[in-house]
Amino acid sequence: MGRAPCCDSTKGLKKGPWTPEEDKLLVDYIQTNGHGSWRLLPKLAGLNRCGKSCRLRWTNYLRPDIKRGPFTPEEQKSIVQLHAIVGNKWSMIAAQLPGRTDNEIKNYWNTHLKKQLRRMGLDEPPPGPAAGSPAARHMAQWETARLQAEARLSLLATASSSSGATATATTAAATTSASSSSTVDLKACCAKPADIFLRLWSSDIGDSFRRSRKTAAAAPAVPALLPPAPVVVKRKQDAMMIKQEAQAPLLGPVGDDSSAASNETEVAEALEEYQMFLDFAGEELGLFHGRHGGFSLFPPLDVLAEASLDTAFK
DNA sequence: AATTGCTGCAACCGCCGGGGA
DNA sequence: CTCCCCGGCGGTTGCAGCAAT
Numbered sequence: 056m057g058r059a060p061c062c063d064s065t066k067g068l069k070k071g072p073w074t075p076e077e078d079k080l081l082v083d084y085i086q087t088n089g090h091g092s093w094r095l096l097p098k099l100a101g102l103n104r105c106g107k108s109c110r111l112r113w114t115n116y117l118r119p120d121i122k123r124g125p126f127t128p129e130e131q132k133s134i135v136q137l138h139a140i141v142g143n144k145w146s147m148i149a150a151q152l153p154g155r156t157d158n159e160i161k162n163y164w165n166t167h168l169k170k171q172l173r174r175m176g177l178d179e180p181p182p183g184p185a186a187g188s189p190a191a192r193h194m195a196q197w198e199t200a201r202l203q204a205e206a207r208l209s210l211l212a213t214a215s216s217s218s219g220a221t222a223t224a225t226t227a228a229a230t231t232s233a234s235s236s237s238t239v240d241l242k243a244c245c246a247k248p249a250d251i252f253l254r255l256w257s258s259d260i261g262d263s264f265r266r267s268r269k270t271a272a273a274a275p276a277v278p279a280l281l282p283p284a285p286v287v288v289k290r291k292q293d294a295m296m297i298k299q300e301a302q303a304p305l306l307g308p309v310g311d312d313s314s315a316a317s318n319e320t321e322v323a324e325a326l327e328e329y330q331m332f333l334d335f336a337g338e339e340l341g342l343f344h345g346r347h348g349g350f351s352l353f354p355p356l357d358v359l360a361e362a363s364l365d366t367a368f369k
Numbered sequence: 370a371a372t373t374g375c376t377g378c379a380a381c382c383g384c385c386g387g388g389g390a
Numbered sequence: 391c392t393c394c395c396c397g398g399c400g401g402t403t404g405c406a407g408c409a410a411t
Binding site: 071072092093094106107110114143144145146157158161165 | 395396397398399400401404405406
Binding site: 070071072073107108111112115116158159162163165166167 | 376377378379380381382
């Protein structure tokens with residue numbers, strides 16, 4: 056049994072299309088008072104709607120910064136590429152396209168792009184491989200590697216953020232804070248890679264990168280950033296253990312010179328891998344640098360390095 | 370001109386996670 | 391630690407407008 060829906064029809068709340076009068080009431084109220092609590096808003100604004108309906112109407116339609124009109128070819132390309140990386144994470148994709156809402160992008164994907172790709176023979180990937188198959192084991196190993204990388208990169212993010220917030224919280228905040236500003240918010244900026252980077256890392260782009268690295272230098276398929284990963288992670292607790300493991304070498308006792316030096320080397324290596332991967336992904340996608348008003352998904356290396364080393368080892 | 374089928378989009382629904390009590 | 395509230399997200403539905411017959 057779930058919670059009772061907030062738009063309970065027995066309460067006589069209105070549903071369906073919004074009238075211009077309702078829109079005006081909502082816009083006037085929010086512009087004067089801010090939205091505050093969405094649940095209380097309808098009553099305060101004199102609307103016979105549920106709060107959720109008001110929130111949706113505002114975020115998807117009435118917000119002043121919403122861009123109307125057809126998607127540009129540039130936007131279409133970005134949607135396709137981002138979808139290939141993050142899947143149906145519409146809010147994340149929307150964060151990279153200023154003025155576009157997740158709902159709009161979702162609709163556009165479902166009604167236009169999906170068909171277009173199908174026509175081009177680039178249909179959606181088939182359902183995942185059967186458990187126990189070699190492909191499934193391969194994916195499980197990658198998932199493990201991904202979690203380990205997440206742990207390490209989260210630490211970079213944590214080290215570079217001045218607050219005591221957890222890495223997880225930092226990454227979550229970063230994905231929502233994103234994109235319209237062209238100035239670099241260091242905290243958000245340094246937190247992004249831990250999330251978006253990892254998605255990119257586990258995509259085909261990451262796979263190509265690893266293969267190209269392997270052939271280039273007879274190096275391990277998993278770069279120095281990632282220790283070998285034979286263990287299949289099935290539970291959240293396991294992921295936490297891996298995270299703690301990864302934390303140990305990076306967060307040695309402060310003031311211990313030898314460990315600090317080793318930490319510094321590790322961070323430097325991680326940053327080097329990071330830059331190489333960004334270069335590779337940038338060439339592959341032509342996407343993540345200097346697009347959409349100068350916003351970049353990833354912080355420049357010098358910013359990340361300075362923040363990581365300065366904050367973590369002073 | 371009327372009917373049917375299709376398309377696109379706004380809005381709704383149900384679930385989930387974070388945070389406060 | 392648990393419960394509950396709230397906001398956010400992704401999936402789905404309903405309907406208006408348009409094209410084809």
